[in-house]
Amino acid sequence: MIDLAVEIGTIRMSNPAMLASGVMDETGEALVRMMEAGAGAVVTKSIGVAAHDGHPNPCLVELPHGYVNAMGLPNPGMDRFAEELRTIMPAPAPVIASVYAADEEGFVAVAAAMEDAGAAGVEMNLSCPHAAGFGMELGTDPARVRSMVEAVASSVSVPVMAKLTPNTADITAIGRAVEDGGGDAVVAINTLRAMCISPEFARPVLSNRYGGLSGPAVRPVGVRAVYDLRRELSIPIVGVGGIETWRDAAEYIMAGASCFQVGSAVGRRGPEVFREITGGLQAFMESHGYAEMKDMEAAAHD
Amino acid sequence: MIEAVVINRVEAESKDCLTLHFEWDRPVSPGQFVMVWIPGLDEVPMSISSIGPEKAMTVRRAGEATEALHALSPGDRMGVRGPYGNGFELNGMRTLAVGGGVGMAPLMPLLRTMYADVAIGARSADELLFEEEARRYCDKVETSTDDGSRGMRGNAVQLAERMMDEGDYEQVVACGPEVMLYHLFRACEARGVHCQMSLERYMKCAVGLCGSCMLGKERVCIDGPVFDSARLRALSEFGRSKRDAAGRSVGL
Numbered sequence: 132m133i134d135l136a137v138e139i140g141t142i143r144m145s146n147p148a149m150l151a152s153g154v155m156d157e158t159g160e161a162l163v164r165m166m167e168a169g170a171g172a173v174v175t176k177s178i179g180v181a182a183h184d185g186h187p188n189p190c191l192v193e194l195p196h197g198y199v200n201a202m203g204l205p206n207p208g209m210d211r212f213a214e215e216l217r218t219i220m221p222a223p224a225p226v227i228a229s230v231y232a233a234d235e236e237g238f239v240a241v242a243a244a245m246e247d248a249g250a251a252g253v254e255m256n257l258s259c260p261h262a263a264g265f266g267m268e269l270g271t272d273p274a275r276v277r278s279m280v281e282a283v284a285s286s287v288s289v290p291v292m293a294k295l296t297p298n299t300a301d302i303t304a305i306g307r308a309v310e311d312g313g314g315d316a317v318v319a320i321n322t323l324r325a326m327c328i329s330p331e332f333a334r335p336v337l338s339n340r341y342g343g344l345s346g347p348a349v350r351p352v353g354v355r356a357v358y359d360l361r362r363e364l365s366i367p368i369v370g371v372g373g374i375e376t377w378r379d380a381a382e383y384i385m386a387g388a389s390c391f392q393v394g395s396a397v398g399r400r401g402p403e404v405f406r407e408i409t410g411g412l413q414a415f416m417e418s419h420g421y422a423e424m425k426d427m428e429a430a431a432h433d
Numbered sequence: 434m435i436e437a438v439v440i441n442r443v444e445a446e447s448k449d450c451l452t453l454h455f456e457w458d459r460p461v462s463p464g465q466f467v468m469v470w471i472p473g474l475d476e477v478p479m480s481i482s483s484i485g486p487e488k489a490m491t492v493r494r495a496g497e498a499t500e501a502l503h504a505l506s507p508g509d510r511m512g513v514r515g516p517y518g519n520g521f522e523l524n525g526m527r528t529l530a531v532g533g534g535v536g537m538a539p540l541m542p543l544l545r546t547m548y549a550d551v552a553i554g555a556r557s558a559d560e561l562l563f564e565e566e567a568r569r570y571c572d573k574v575e576t577s578t579d580d581g582s583r584g585m586r587g588n589a590v591q592l593a594e595r596m597m598d599e600g601d602y603e604q605v606v607a608c609g610p611e612v613m614l615y616h617l618f619r620a621c622e623a624r625g626v627h628c629q630m631s632l633e634r635y636m637k638c639a640v641g642l643c644g645s646c647m648l649g650k651e652r653v654c655i656d657g658p659v660f661d662s663a664r665l666r667a668l669s670e671f672g673r674s675k676r677d678a679a680g681r682s683v684g685l
Contacts, residue, residue, distance in 0.1 A: 155644040155652070157680040160669065164650045176644070176680070184678035188476035189468075191638040193434060193514065202643060207681040331437030331510060332472045398642030398655075 133416045134423040135409060137171065137390045139367050140290035140315045142225050142252045144171035144390065146409045147424055148380070151371050151394030152177055152229035152254060152294070153202065155402070159219040165397075166224040169405035174392065175212070177229040177256045178245065179265075180237050182208035186261070187338040192327045197346020197373065198395055199325045201261040201339035204231055209241045213248035225251035227292070231265050235282035246287045253287060255280065255314075257305075258296035258321030260343040267296040267321070273308035280312030290315035292369060295356075297349075298324045302356050303363040310366050318369040318392065319360055320353045346395040347373040354386045361387025361429055375400055377411025384424065385431035435470055435512040440505050441487060448559040449494045450535055451503060457488045457513060463542035464520025464631055464659045468639045470512025471501045478636050478654075480539035480608075481516065491538035491562070517639050518658045521629050523547055526604035529596055529626075530571075531617060533589040533609025537562040539631050540608055544570050551575070552596055554589025554609070558582035590616045597624055604629070611685055615672025618665055628662045634675055647676060 135146040150173040155161045157176045165173050185205030192199045206212060216226060228245030230253055232238040242253045257276055259266025269275055276293065284291045293309040295302055297320040306317045322343025327336045335341075353372025360368050370383030371392035383391045396404045421427045442454040461484040469490070470476045475498040483489035492502045505511060521543050528549040532540045537553060541563055544551065550573040555561040557580045567574045576584030577592035585592050590613055593605065597620070605621050607614055608631040621628045634646035634653040641655030649668040651657060656664075665671055674682045 154642055155647075157644045158647045158676065160650045161644045161647050182679040182681060185637070188637060189435070189470055189512075190476075191640065191642070193640060198638075198640075198642070200638070200643075202637060205637075205645070205679055207679050211681055329435060329437065329472070329512065332512065334472055336435055336470070336512075395642065398638065398640045401641070 133413045133421070135413060137424050139252065139292070139369070139389065142172065142227065142290055144225060146171035147384070147390035148405050148409050149227070149369065149390060149392040150174055150397070151392035152256065154394045154397050157206070159215045162226060163219050163222065165402060166222065168402035169409060170224060171390070172225040172227055172251070174227045174254050175229050176206050177204050177231040177259065178206045178209055178212045178241055179204060179231050180209055180240055182206065182211065189336055189338055192336050192342070194346070194348070196348040197344055198398070199327050199337065199342040199344050200322070201337045201342035203339060204259060204262045204265065209244040213244050216245070216248040216250065220249035222249070227252040227254050229254045229256050229294070231256040231259065233264050235279050238279055238283050239286045242283045242287050242291070246289050250289060252290040252292060253283060254318060255283060255291065255293045258294050260296065260298055260322055260324040261339050261341050267298055267324070270296050270305065271299045273304050276305055276308040277312040280309050280314045284313035284315070292316040292318050294318040294321055296321050297352055297356055303359050306360045306364050310364050314366060316367040316369055317360060317364065318371060319356045320349070320372045323349055323352065345373070346399065347375060349373050350379060350382070354382050357383055357388050358386040358431070361432065374408065375404065377408050377415055380408050380412055381415060381427065384427050385429065387429040387432065389424070389428055435514045437510045438513045440507050440509050440511065442507055443505065446491060447562050450491055450562055452482060452489050452491045453502065453505060454483070454487050454489045455511070458486070459516060461488060461516040462520040463546060464539050465516040465518050466539070466658060467513050467515035467517065469502065470514070471498055472512065474498060474501055476512070478633065478639065480631070482538040482541045484542045491535060493535040515639070517654055519656070521606055521659050522661070524604070526627060527602050528604045528606055529593060529600065529602040531589055531593045531605055531607040531609070532562065533613045534560065535562060536607070536609030536631070538608070540606065541566070543606060549606070550596065550600065550602070552577070552589055552592045554578070554592060554613070556580065589613055590620060593617055594620050597626060602626055607631070611672060621662070628665060629659050630665060631659045632657055632671070635678055645676070645680070
């Protein structure tokens with residue numbers, strides 16, 4: 132019997148496929164739908180202290196192998212979102228709250244509000260590539276990352292994960308800062324900073340000009356980042372970036388991830404993608420002699 | 434990918450609506466929509482009102498983006514991506530099509546294809562949309578206006594109720610303001626008439642990814658925008674509330 136269950140600290144998941152932040156996760160009913168679609172856990176939209184509309188449209192460009200998006204952190208603010216979360220508690224799968232802020236104080240406030248509302252964990256967004264003053268602008272400085280993770284990890288009792296940006300020279304230095312700050316896991320990778328231009332209109336398509344590239348196009352970058360992080364860190368790694376099939380997921384697990392997140396594939400393949408991935412993974416593990424997820428983790432390392 | 438399409442023709446339709454005809458060589462089914470990019474201003478969802486080799490969208494002047502679309506002339510370009518969403522199902526049922534205001538736009542490709550009777554509602558005669566064209570395809574076309582300046586005095590729901598009680602319809606297909614659709618849906622449920630209704634919500638990605646257009650458990654952009662009776666019954670927010678750009682629940 133193949134066991135797909137995974138634990139990240141006190142977060143217990145029936146399978147290793149989490150819904151990635153930013154996808155179908157702004158309302159309670161959307162989150163429940165993704166749990167019903169087979170997600171082992173769901174990560175919410177990034178929530179801030181106050182409500183925020185995000186960037187004006189266009190916010191998304193479709194490409195053959197992915198998307199470039201600049202949503203700009205739209206969210207109803209921590210108080211309204213806490214109400215939203217309470218409507219679905221107790222939820223059938225763990226809810227991990229993605230949180231963003233400009234400083235330690237803001238991160239602590241949002242993380243605490245989310246824990247109070249029933250979140251089983253917190254994912255710090257230290258990596259959004261298209262919101263000035265937030266995300267990646269904070270998440271590329273190891274000293275700041277350590278300080279922010281320390282602040283949150285010491286103020287909530289649920290596991291704290293930090294989502295890392297690939298838009299830095301050495302992602303392992305940031306991962307090390309998370310571990311040193313007391314973080315329980317790292318999530319890698321967020322989107323790659325990108326741009327699309329319309330030749331006819333001679334201007335960038337996204338209203339924010341810059342966006343983040345996701346989808347299958349970024350998968351080898353994500354797999355490499357997870358492989359590098361695994362060599363440096365002892366805390367668990369959550370792999371994310373372009374996973375659409377069990378094979379993609381297996382790459383991340385063998386690179387060193389304990390579990391993984393699925394985002395763009397929900398648009399490109401539909402919510403059914405969760406069961407397709409976990410079903411395929413189970414069949415693969417059965418025929419290749421992996422009884423549980425731990426057996427496959429980091430298998431590609433010497 | 435966003436394509437730059439050229440406007441061939443602009444046609445005035447009513448006091449506040451016009452139709453932009455444009456070159457776009459993509460198959461579109463009745464009820465589908467596109468995202469229209471007005472560079473430097475916005476990108477908004479628009480129903481397709483003509484699905485031949487030349488496409489069209491019918492735009493009501495309602496804000497900055499639609500104001501900018503009203504300012505376009507033949508030869509001008511706009512950005513278009515899509516088509517998106519699930520449109521109307523052509524099922525052979527005896528059908529009454531009900532359009533409120535600019536809600537007639539997504540029904541037009543359907544009326545050119547299937548046999549249906551039509552109820553068109555508007556606030557006043559100068560806002561009635563596509564009455565003349567509907568009469569070219571459909572034998573029975575009735576109108577209502579709030580002020581009684583043309584057709585029955587009253588709203589589209591009252592007109593549709595009267596037609597349903599006089600006729601023998603198996604199905605209503607409809608588009609219009611959500612409050613109208615909600616009451617029309619109740620009227621159809623009371624009479625055991627099947628519904629297909631085109632709904633709208635604030636949209637960002639339009640490809641089923643971001644969740645900005647959630648209506649209950651459904652994504653309007655990809656699970657809709659057309660919902661049938663079984664799904665309408667399950668939509669917790671239908672006729673009651675919607676989400677703003679920040680995802681807050683607000684009254685309709």
